[in-house]
Amino acid sequence: MNATYKYFRDIYLGVTTVSLGMWITFRHFFMPTITVQYPREKLIYPPRARTELRNAIESCNGCLQCARACPVEIIHIETAKAQDEDNAGNMPDGKPRKLLVLTFDVEMSKCVHCGLCVEVCPTESMHWNNEHEHVTFTREELMRHWATYPPEEVRRLQERDEILKAEKAKQAAEAAAKKAAAGDQPAPKPVSKPAADGAEKPAQPSAAAATPAIEKPAKPESGDGTDSPQKENGKEKA
Amino acid sequence: MIALEPYLDLIISVVYVVGIVLFLSLFALFATWLERKVAGHIQDRLGPMETGGWHGWLQPIADAIKLLIKEDIIPAAADKKLFKLAPYLVFIGSLAGFAVLPFAANLIGSDLNIGVYYVIAVTSLVVIGILMAGWASNNKWSMYGAMRSAAQMISYEIPVALSLLIPVMMAGTMSMVEIVDNQAGGFWNWYVFRTMPFSLIAFVIYFWASLAEVNRAPFDLPEAESELVAGYFTEYSGIRWAMFFLAEYGDMFVVSAIAATVFLGGWYAPFPFLDIIPGPIWFIGKTAFLVFVQMWLRWTLPRLRVDQLMYVCWKIFLPFSFANLLLVGLWVVLKG
Amino acid sequence: MSIIEGRFEPNIIITSVDALFNWSRSRSLWPITFGLACCAIEMMATAASRFDQDRLGIFPRPTPRQADCMIVSGTVTAKMGERVRRLYLQMPEPKWVIAMGSCANSGGPYWQHGYHVVKGVDQIIPVDVYIPGCPPRPEALLDGFLKLREKIEQCTIAKKTG
Numbered sequence: 001m002n003a004t005y006k007y008f009r010d011i012y013l014g015v016t017t018v019s020l021g022m023w024i025t026f027r028h029f030f031m032p033t034i035t036v037q038y039p040r041e042k043l044i045y046p047p048r049a050r051t052e053l054r055n056a057i058e059s060c061n062g063c064l065q066c067a068r069a070c071p072v073e074i075i076h077i078e079t080a081k082a083q084d085e086d087n088a089g090n091m092p093d094g095k096p097r098k099l100l101v102l103t104f105d106v107e108m109s110k111c112v113h114c115g116l117c118v119e120v121c122p123t124e125s126m127h128w129n130n131e132h133e134h135v136t137f138t139r140e141e142l143m144r145h146w147a148t149y150p151p152e153e154v155r156r157l158q159e160r161d162e163i164l165k166a167e168k169a170k171q172a173a174e175a176a177a178k179k180a181a182a183g184d185q186p187a188p189k190p191v192s193k194p195a196a197d198g199a200e201k202p203a204q205p206s207a208a209a210a211t212p213a214i215e216k217p218a219k220p221e222s223g224d225g226t227d228s229p230q231k232e233n234g235k236e237k238a
Numbered sequence: 239m240i241a242l243e244p245y246l247d248l249i250i251s252v253v254y255v256v257g258i259v260l261f262l263s264l265f266a267l268f269a270t271w272l273e274r275k276v277a278g279h280i281q282d283r284l285g286p287m288e289t290g291g292w293h294g295w296l297q298p299i300a301d302a303i304k305l306l307i308k309e310d311i312i313p314a315a316a317d318k319k320l321f322k323l324a325p326y327l328v329f330i331g332s333l334a335g336f337a338v339l340p341f342a343a344n345l346i347g348s349d350l351n352i353g354v355y356y357v358i359a360v361t362s363l364v365v366i367g368i369l370m371a372g373w374a375s376n377n378k379w380s381m382y383g384a385m386r387s388a389a390q391m392i393s394y395e396i397p398v399a400l401s402l403l404i405p406v407m408m409a410g411t412m413s414m415v416e417i418v419d420n421q422a423g424g425f426w427n428w429y430v431f432r433t434m435p436f437s438l439i440a441f442v443i444y445f446w447a448s449l450a451e452v453n454r455a456p457f458d459l460p461e462a463e464s465e466l467v468a469g470y471f472t473e474y475s476g477i478r479w480a481m482f483f484l485a486e487y488g489d490m491f492v493v494s495a496i497a498a499t500v501f502l503g504g505w506y507a508p509f510p511f512l513d514i515i516p517g518p519i520w521f522i523g524k525t526a527f528l529v530f531v532q533m534w535l536r537w538t539l540p541r542l543r544v545d546q547l548m549y550v551c552w553k554i555f556l557p558f559s560f561a562n563l564l565l566v567g568l569w570v571v572l573k574g
Numbered sequence: 575m576s577i578i579e580g581r582f583e584p585n586i587i588i589t590s591v592d593a594l595f596n597w598s599r600s601r602s603l604w605p606i607t608f609g610l611a612c613c614a615i616e617m618m619a620t621a622a623s624r625f626d627q628d629r630l631g632i633f634p635r636p637t638p639r640q641a642d643c644m645i646v647s648g649t650v651t652a653k654m655g656e657r658v659r660r661l662y663l664q665m666p667e668p669k670w671v672i673a674m675g676s677c678a679n680s681g682g683p684y685w686q687h688g689y690h691v692v693k694g695v696d697q698i699i700p701v702d703v704y705i706p707g708c709p710p711r712p713e714a715l716l717d718g719f720l721k722l723r724e725k726i727e728q729c730t731i732a733k734k735t736g
Contacts, residue, residue: 003589007553011334011554014554018538018539021538021539022534022535022538024538025280025534025538026534028279028280028281028282029279029280031282032282033278033279033282033284033623033626034282034283034623035282035283035284035623035625035626035629036625037284037287037623037629038625038712038713038717039716039720042713051711052706071683072682072683072685072686073686105679108628108706109676109679109680109694109704109706110676110679110680110681110682110685111708112676112681112682112683112708113675113676113704113707113708114708128638132710132711132713132714132717133714133717134706134714134717135703135704135705135706135714135717135718135721136703136704136706137702137704137721137725138704139680139694139696139701139704139705141704142679142680142704142706178658212322239577250641259655274633277628278626278628280620282697283621283622283623283626283628283629284626284628284629285622285626285628285629286628286629287629287630288601288629288630288631289601289602289630294629294631296601297601297602297631298603299598300597300598300601300631301598301599301602301631302598303594303595304598304599304601304602304642307595307598307599307669308642308666308668309666309668310666311639311666348588360622439696447677459727463607463636467636467637468637468640471637472637472639473639474639474640475639475640475666476666479640547591
């Protein structure tokens with residue numbers, strides 16, 4: 001009896017549920033569609049939406065925070081100190097530009113769109129630009145070069161920077177030697193240093209003047225030795 | 239001047255066949271477009287929109303040309319002769335069904351006195367082609383698909399035949415034209431509405447079982463993408479696959495046209511005063527509506543399991559068909 | 575197409591045939607249903623109601639024999655690379671490949687230390703279009719298809735000049 005009841009109940013359920021399903025799909029014929037016809041109409045995403053990464057190079061101050069924050073290490077920046085002869089102009093906030101951003105290359109083919117570089121950027125020059133048309137035919141095109149300096153200019157400015165740096169180091173060494181001769185050791189200047197570094201610090205007092213605190217947290221990762229130019233530039237930043 | 243008299247029948251037949259093939263191709267093009275549109279609107283999207291202006295009406299043409307000029311791959315390990323033959327056999331099986339479809343009183347390939355029987359017979363020919371395709375591909379998915387297809391088509395042949403017997407009994411003939419003629423004069427004379435509810439049940443059983451006959455969802459197990467890559471035509475590419483596709487849509491048309499013929503009054507209008515509209519339009523309209531319902535069902539229901547498929551056939555459709563047949567037979571005998 | 579390809583000089587017939595063939599090929603790009611990682615979710619989103627790739631005639635086929643293009647959507651591990659390559663070889667000519675997302679472009683987050691990842695799917699199969707993003711939005715994938723159309727429209731069956 002139970003089996004018979006189940007048999008007819010199954011048939012009843014089959015007929016009614018299929019009818020119900022067909023009624024539901026029939027109603028959807030006459031509902032408005034929700035399709036966005038992409039090339040003709042586009043969705044507007046909120047500003048934080050991770051669309052296409054861009055850098056407004058004119059407001060980039062070359063601080064390297066994005067390169068350091070990048071988890072996949074694909075942002076390659078080279079900077080040089082701005083001199084009076086460069087006419088570097090002002091940053092958008094009105095202050096004079098201190099660093100020239102010689103190269104700002106992002107390997108967009110490796111980017112994971114995590115947004116950390118946009119988060120840390122102090123000048124908000126790294127941003128999402130709410131566009132999607134960045135498809136390329138070759139992988140090389142995905143290497144984004146945002147700096148505008150031609151290669152020979154980059155080389156010249158780097159060489160100039162090297163010379164200036166060497167001079168400065170010499171001056172610092174002389175000053176340190178003078179101070180050592182006077183007999184009083186200067187206390188390490190940066191305040192945000194971990195205590196463990198204290199042992200290392202007095203061993204190289206001359207470098208302490210040129211090396212700012214911000215270099216330290218990046219140190220444990222520099223074992224790779226992959227991007228030494230960035231580290232060099234990192235020392236420049238005050 | 240050559241005497242055309244002896245060849246007249248032949249010439250008319252050839253012209254008719256060419257016309258049917260053209261009609262079938264056009265119908266398949268239209269049906270693929272319609273299917274994508276139906277699918278789109280059921281899912282609150284649009285379907286083809288860009289190709290060729292208004293609602294992508296050129297989309298099937300682009301697809302067809304692309305398939306024609308696509309590379310034709312024959313796998314190295316395939317049984318090459320059978321592999322090449324199978325799509326044509328499947329296509330012929332579906333095309334042969336058109337021979338007895340009465341588009342109008344005079345527009346019929348051949349008014350056989352065993353028309354219904356013939357249709358059941360030739361649509362079973364498709365099974366051979368499908369088995370051939372599955373075997374010749376030398377691919378396990380193809381083989382599974384072909385076996386499933388054969389199992390379900392042969393199983394569902396029985397409810398289809400038993401349901402078609404009901405209008406045959408009521409009309410007392412198997413000729414398509416005579417069956418339609420018996421339904422003349424308004425929709426209340428159609429066989430689906432006579433001897434309620436038996437013929438209505440017969441119509442529903444026929445319609446569902448015919449879905450399994452033509453391997454349409456929810457009975458599309460032979461080409462279940464999630465289990466068998468594409469069933470028996472996994473290895474077919476380009477024009478050969480297009481033949482299968484054409485045959486599938488041809489089969490859809492044939493089974494719907496038979497339903498329209500034997501249950502829904504063929505070329506007759508639902509009301510006698512609408513008979514001024516030509517018969518073929520009514521016939522194709524009714525068939526196209528049933529094809530639309532097939533698509534509607536496809537995009538509504540999920541795929542059945544194999545055991546459920548067989549359960550529905552052997553435990554539900556078959557007993558109901560037999561009971562139906564008995565009761566309608568009784569009704570015919572009592573009516574005299 | 576090897577029967578007629580590369581046998582004729584460019585002329586009015588060839589260019590008209592080219593126009594027809596390229597139109598049909600670019601308007602009916604059927605990708606193979608094939609997803610590797612998280613990009614596949616965006617690929618599905620592209621097929622779903624909001625973006626509806628069927629509008630452009632893009633219609634996924636389950637078997638490589640009936641597909642025209644392949645969306646490599648996700649991380650190609652060394653183990654999967656073999657399968658990707660085999661699927662590519664099973665597709666009939668003419669065929670195209672879309673590398674979707676950073677992993678398919680160049681290994682993505684695994685480019686440095688990913689001992690198990692193919693550093694860019696272009697090392698195993700030829701890629702026509704690169705879509706950056708992790709994962710790319712559906713618009714970016716649709717844009718990839720539109721760019722692929724542009725590329726297909728440059729094809730010709732005539733002899734190559736030079």
